Amino acid sequence: MTDTVKVQGNRESLIAPEGVDAGHQNEALVGPADGKSPEKVATVSYVSSSSAKGTFDIEALVGYILLVGVLTSMALIMSGLVWHWLRTGEIGIRYSISGMNFFEFLLKGLGQVFADQYRPRVLVSLGIAMLMLTPFVRVLASMLYFLFAARNWKYAVFTAFVLTILTYSLFLR
Amino acid sequence: MQAIWLFLVSILAGFVGAMSGMGGGVVLIPALTLLGVDIKQAIAISIVSVIATSSGSASAYVRDHITNLKIGMFLEMFTILGALTGAAITLIAGQRVLFVAFGLVLLASWGALFLQRHEGWQPIAHQDRVSRWLELEGSYYDQATSQTIAYQGGRAYLGGPLMFGAGLIAGLLGIGAGALKVLIHDLVMGLPPKVSTTTSNLIIGVTALAGSSVYLAAGMINPGLAAPVILGIVSGAFIGTRVLVRLTNETVRRFFMVVLLVLGAQMLLRGILR
Numbered sequence: 407m408t409d410t411v412k413v414q415g416n417r418e419s420l421i422a423p424e425g426v427d428a429g430h431q432n433e434a435l436v437g438p439a440d441g442k443s444p445e446k447v448a449t450v451s452y453v454s455s456s457s458a459k460g461t462f463d464i465e466a467l468v469g470y471i472l473l474v475g476v477l478t479s480m481a482l483i484m485s486g487l488v489w490h491w492l493r494t495g496e497i498g499i500r501y502s503i504s505g506m507n508f509f510e511f512l513l514k515g516l517g518q519v520f521a522d523q524y525r526p527r528v529l530v531s532l533g534i535a536m537l538m539l540t541p542f543v544r545v546l547a548s549m550l551y552f553l554f555a556a557r558n559w560k561y562a563v564f565t566a567f568v569l570t571i572l573t574y575s576l577f578l579r
Numbered sequence: 580m581q582a583i584w585l586f587l588v589s590i591l592a593g594f595v596g597a598m599s600g601m602g603g604g605v606v607l608i609p610a611l612t613l614l615g616v617d618i619k620q621a622i623a624i625s626i627v628s629v630i631a632t633s634s635g636s637a638s639a640y641v642r643d644h645i646t647n648l649k650i651g652m653f654l655e656m657f658t659i660l661g662a663l664t665g666a667a668i669t670l671i672a673g674q675r676v677l678f679v680a681f682g683l684v685l686l687a688s689w690g691a692l693f694l695q696r697h698e699g700w701q702p703i704a705h706q707d708r709v710s711r712w713l714e715l716e717g718s719y720y721d722q723a724t725s726q727t728i729a730y731q732g733g734r735a736y737l738g739g740p741l742m743f744g745a746g747l748i749a750g751l752l753g754i755g756a757g758a759l760k761v762l763i764h765d766l767v768m769g770l771p772p773k774v775s776t777t778t779s780n781l782i783i784g785v786t787a788l789a790g791s792s793v794y795l796a797a798g799m800i801n802p803g804l805a806a807p808v809i810l811g812i813v814s815g816a817f818i819g820t821r822v823l824v825r826l827t828n829e830t831v832r833r834f835f836m837v838v839l840l841v842l843g844a845q846m847l848l849r850g851i852l853r
Contacts, residue, residue: 421597421632421635421636421816421817421819421820422597422598422600422636422816422819422820423600423637423640423757423776423777423779424596424600424601424602424632424633424636424757424758424779424780464648465641465642465643465644465648466642468642468648469637469638469639469640469641469642469643470638470642472634472635472637472638472641472784473635473638473639476631476635476638476813479809480631480809480810480813483806483809483810484810486806487810497581497582497583498581498582498583498585498806498807499582499802499803499806500803501802502798502801502802502803503795503798503800503801503802504798505798506795507795507796508792508795508796511795527802530802531802533806533809534627534800534802534805534806534809537627537630537631537634537809538627538630538788538791538792538795540630540634540784541630541634541784541785541787541788542788544634544784544785545652545655545785548648548652558714560713560714561649561652561714564652564653564656565652568652568655568656568659568785571656571659571660571663571789572659572785572788572792575659575663575788575789575792575793576792578793578795578796579796
């Protein structure tokens with residue numbers, strides 16, 4: 407029965423989730439499709455993961471961090487390319503970045519903005535930096551949540567581990 | 580390289596990737612190499628664009644409380660280490676090895692799709708001690724059935740190390756490797772399909788970031804090439820998601836199987852004949 411129901415997630419996604427193969431799509435979006443009625447496999451004892459630990463909705467925060475991060479990044483990259491095109495008539499921009507770690511790359515871009523050295527390539531660089539910063543900020547927010555809101559030390563340590571490795575990798579040069 | 584071509588090819592890759600659910604990387608990288616982009620640079624650009632597509636799709640599912648943050652965080656510990664290792668291997672690997680590895684992964688995905696059986700979700704009967712300690716459980720509201728589905732994850736001791744492998748492939752080849760992650764969630768950890776796919780998507784973003792950082796440090800992320808690719812792949816994925824509902828699953832599956840077979844075979848041959 408569940409196979410025939412075509413339903414999206416509660417909210418429409420910007421992009422379909424990766425890993426949902428074509429044949430799996432409805433199944434994935436619909437839930438259990440083993441022929442049993444959902445009641446047989448589900449326990450109706452829903453406790454929202456957010457409401458279980460106070461009222462702070464970490465999932466909403468993480469969702470908005472991802473959405474805002476990606477949209478801002480796209481807007482910056484597109485503005486940079488359009489600006490370059492209007493200025494030079496060229497579609498596409500040519501420059502390379504090397505010998506820099508992520509934070510140097512980010513700070514260089516921000517420094518140019520604060521020094522009023524707006525150039526198309528600064529916007530493109532900031533767009534790429536913003537994109538890379540998005541999952542990083544998401545992990546940082548999760549760590550603060552597990553540390554201060556949920557007070558779940560186990561997961562605070564796990565997220566701290568992920569954040570440490572990511573920070574280390576972003577310092578690579 | 581004309582930016583407009585990169586943009587168009589990326590739209591196509593994002594479109595096919597979203598429709599098939601395999602992500603854009605599997606189409607993007609072979610296409611970029613056919614346009615004359617060095618395979619290592621194609622891998623580096625692809626993995627940055629993976630951050631965009633995975634985060635874009637993850638955002639809505641996280642807000643809907645379908646994604647399991649805890650399971651995601653636990654598994655990310657393994658995938659990021661895998662991605663760092665994979666990206667480091669790519670930097671020193673020969674071009675031929677990468678072509679062959681990419682071809683093999685595509686053909687393996689084809690095989691998985693070919694042999695795919697549509698079995699329903701089997702909830703795990705007894706949660707093992709490690710998974711219980713890791714609090715791998717959750718519930719989500721399924722709007723389709725108006726039911727709240729409660730579930731538990733199991734075999735974390737196996738799922739974790741296997742996710743290192745998934746991260747390794749992601750970092751090595753610049754793809755999300757979402758299908759492999761979903762397979763581990765489904766078959767090893769017993770997660771419901773919806774939770775499995777959406778949690779995998781969340782993990783892909785962080786995994787891709789770890790891989791990207793290695794390529795950025797190596798100076799392999801060329802912003803001039805990356806910019807049109809990122810914009811193209813996100814636009815293509817956006818369009819693909821909208822079209823998805825209008826095509827039957829079987830049509831998409833057959834089309835994508837042909838795409839996988841052709842791309843896989845040509846990458847493998849280009850690697851062998853190099």
